[in-house]
Amino acid sequence: xxxxxxPTEMTATEGAIVQINCTYQTSGFNGLFWYQQHAGEAPxxxxxxxxxxxxxxxxxxxxxxxxxxYSYLLLKELQMKDSxxxxxxxxDPDSGNTPLVFGxxxxxxxxx
Amino acid sequence: ETGVTQTPRHLVMGMTNKKSLKCxxxxxxxxxxxxKQSAKKPLELMFVYSxxxxxxxxxxxxxxxxxxxxxxxxxxxxxxxxxxxxxxxxCASSQGWTGSSTDTQYFGPGTRLTVL
Numbered sequence: 001x002x003x004x005x006x007p008t009e010m011t012a013t014e015g016a017i018v019q020i021n022c023t024y025q026t027s028g029f030n031g032l033f034w035y036q037q038h039a040g041e042a043p044x045x046x047x048x049x050x051x052x053x054x055x056x057x058x059x060x061x062x063x064x065x066x067x068x069x070y071s072y073l074l075l076k077e078l079q080m081k082d083s084x085x086x087x088x089x090x091x092d093p094d095s096g097n098t099p100l101v102f103g104x105x106x107x108x109x110x111x112x
Numbered sequence: 113e114t115g116v117t118q119t120p121r122h123l124v125m126g127m128t129n130k131k132s133l134k135c136x137x138x139x140x141x142x143x144x145x146x147x148k149q150s151a152k153k154p155l156e157l158m159f160v161y162s163x164x165x166x167x168x169x170x171x172x173x174x175x176x177x178x179x180x181x182x183x184x185x186x187x188x189x190x191x192x193x194x195x196x197x198x199x200x201x202x203c204a205s206s207q208g209w210t211g212s213s214t215d216t217q218y219f220g221p222g223t224r225l226t227v228l
Contacts, residue, residue, distance in 0.1 A: 100217065
């Protein structure tokens with residue numbers, strides 16, 4: 001079976017750092033994606049991890065531990081425009097032809 | 113600007129209507145996808161097309177009928193829908209779909225569908 005867990009909602013203060021966690025249980029693993037989705041807009045690609053460790057891209061970083069089935073997205077120097085849903089998605093090659101399995105998303109609210 | 117466009121952005125239809133959703137990608141990709149996004153639920157994959165051939169149909173009701181006339185265009189034909197089909201329908205494309213690192217999916221803005 002497949003299961004991807006993320007917190008439903010988080011709130012953080014402008015200028016602060018927030019970490020959004022994602023745990024997964026899948027039959028196979030061939031990469032983990034993070035997407036950002038503002039209300040009423042398209043999900044936009046943020047990061048891709050396939051090997052253990054930290055990938056840094058500006059204010060956003062993503063970490064992966066395959067042995068723990070765990071990833072997090074780290075957002076630094078939060079801005080109001082970072083208020084959005086953050087989707088964790090896992091590519092499971094053992095799930096047949098389904099390319100990606102998505103979590104329900106974490107709605108982040110950045111407050112002043 | 114994601115390179116994937118969808119029309120219409122909003123659609124209200126009755127249960128007896130027939131309508132179509134359109135998706136176009138300008139990225140030169142070979143794979144295209146339809147997803148359904150309902151409130152408080154994960155994105156649900158509906159259909160996958162690779163090089164204009166359907167490669168995945170995740171047990172979607174026949175009232176949803178996809179069409180992929182070429183690698184840049186994807187349609188979703190709708191008929192006799194139910195109120196529970198109201199959702200955001202997202203189109204996405206990727207270079208391929210075999211699971212390599214280049215197969216990042218890029219999404220369109222979606223069509224917000226309301227079935228009355």
